[in-house]
Amino acid sequence: MATLKDVARLAGVSVKTVSNVVNGYEFVKPDNRRRVEEALATTGYRPNIGARNLRRGRTGSLALVLPELSIPYFGEMAGLVLEAAQEHEWNVLIEQTLGTRERERATLAALGPHMIDAAIVSPEALHSRDFDELDPGIPVVMLGEHSVDVPIDHVGIDNVRAARVATQHLIDLGRRRIAAIGAHPYRGTATQRLEGYRSALTAAGLPVRHDLIVQALNYHRRDGAEAMAHLLSLPEPPDAVFCFNDLLAIGALRAAAEHGTRVPQQVAVVGFDNNEESAYSMPSLTTIAPDKAAIAHSAVDLIRRRIKGGQELDPEDVQTPFSLEIRESTR
Numbered sequence: 294m295a296t297l298k299d300v301a302r303l304a305g306v307s308v309k310t311v312s313n314v315v316n317g318y319e320f321v322k323p324d325n326r327r328r329v330e331e332a333l334a335t336t337g338y339r340p341n342i343g344a345r346n347l348r349r350g351r352t353g354s355l356a357l358v359l360p361e362l363s364i365p366y367f368g369e370m371a372g373l374v375l376e377a378a379q380e381h382e383w384n385v386l387i388e389q390t391l392g393t394r395e396r397e398r399a400t401l402a403a404l405g406p407h408m409i410d411a412a413i414v415s416p417e418a419l420h421s422r423d424f425d426e427l428d429p430g431i432p433v434v435m436l437g438e439h440s441v442d443v444p445i446d447h448v449g450i451d452n453v454r455a456a457r458v459a460t461q462h463l464i465d466l467g468r469r470r471i472a473a474i475g476a477h478p479y480r481g482t483a484t485q486r487l488e489g490y491r492s493a494l495t496a497a498g499l500p501v502r503h504d505l506i507v508q509a510l511n512y513h514r515r516d517g518a519e520a521m522a523h524l525l526s527l528p529e530p531p532d533a534v535f536c537f538n539d540l541l542a543i544g545a546l547r548a549a550a551e552h553g554t555r556v557p558q559q560v561a562v563v564g565f566d567n568n569e570e571s572a573y574s575m576p577s578l579t580t581i582a583p584d585k586a587a588i589a590h591s592a593v594d595l596i597r598r599r600i601k602g603g604q605e606l607d608p609e610d611v612q613t614p615f616s617l618e619i620r621e622s623t624r
Contacts, residue, residue: 295336304332354384355596356412358400360392364512364540365568366585367415370436373589374413381597383410392417402426411596417480432599434592438482446595448588448611452482455581455615456489459535459563462579462617464497468533468561472505474520474545475512475537486537486565505531509541517544525552525560532560539564539571542578546622562622576621587613 297315301308306325313321314329315338321329332338357374359367371387378385386409390396397419404412405428412427415436424443427433434446463471473490477483491501504527507520517536521544524531536542542564549556556562556576564571567582591611599606 295338297338299336300329300332300338303336304328352406352408352410353382354386354409355593356386356388356400356404356409356414358388358390358397358412358414358416360390360415360417362387362389364538365570366538366566369568369585370415370589373586374592377589377593381593383593390417394418394420394423398423398426404428404431406430410600413592413596432596434595434599436588436592438485444608446599446608446611448591448595448613450583450588450613450615452485453489453492455565455583456486456535456537457493458489458615458617459565459581460490460493461497462619462623463533463535463561463563464493464499466533466557466561466623469499470502470505470529470531471499471533471535472507472524472531473535473537474507474509474517474524474541476506476508477510478508483537490535509537512538512540514540514544514547517541518548519544521545521548522552525549525554530554530560534560534562536562536564539566539568539578539580542580542622543570543574546574546576546578557621557623567618571618572620574622579620579623580618581615582618583615584613 297308297311301311304311306329310321310325311329314326355378357371359371362368362371375385388400390400397416401423409431411432413434413436421442424445434448436448438449438452460471471494473487475483476487487506494501505524507523509516509520517540520541521534524534525548534545536545542562545562546556549560554560562578564578564580567580571578571580591613595609595611
């Protein structure tokens, strides 16, 4: 295998210059950089990542802690974080907690600098004090909107505003009996989406009807189908439904079809997450589309900032964009 010396000899530069190019340092003369890059391509040089990390006192690995990989949003997010991390030659260790506090706490407690350089965590049930179990030398970025009062970096979207946009879309269609599926007493995401839903109704002068707000302990298709079946059995069923994720909405579409209720003619349906499945449902699903790639890249960029700048940096709260993807379920 080619070495740094081989590349330096071919490019006619010092080994230090080759090292600077390989490690992405900016202060290299353009002509020297060009010659080094050509020599790298000619020799097929590949850096020894393991040795480099040992010299830097790092493992070269990140932990990604997610609630449930079977939920498409988290599966897609895992793939995007993997891509973003690989751009910086990080390996990613993925842990699944199923959203229970016990497993989330155990996972945090097990993470140490001998295993990983940093962690990206999407918690469902953690309390602020649970983060005390995390090794203080491990930088952490939190994803999602679970509210914990800890001074760590965070990446997410404005769930309240997104839910308001989704509900306002249904109001603009002329719907007046708008239901919500996905309320949950402990999920920060659910609390914020419920707030946005209520805010839009109140601003439009519509009543917030508690009989049209249905809890979902899990966010799976079955939960959405059961909630929709309940709503359609009411004496005055809704003419629109805002579901707090796409799986709930897919289940709701199924229940509407089984009930003989036409979508969107009799009931319009909006989801949240813009999973790939939402574009292929029958009818295709109108949904809030977070910029998931921006979330993944922002999280990895914050990890890089924290590793380079140290733990004394002030925590950042990054809000990434979203859009409303209008499809057949509301047209």
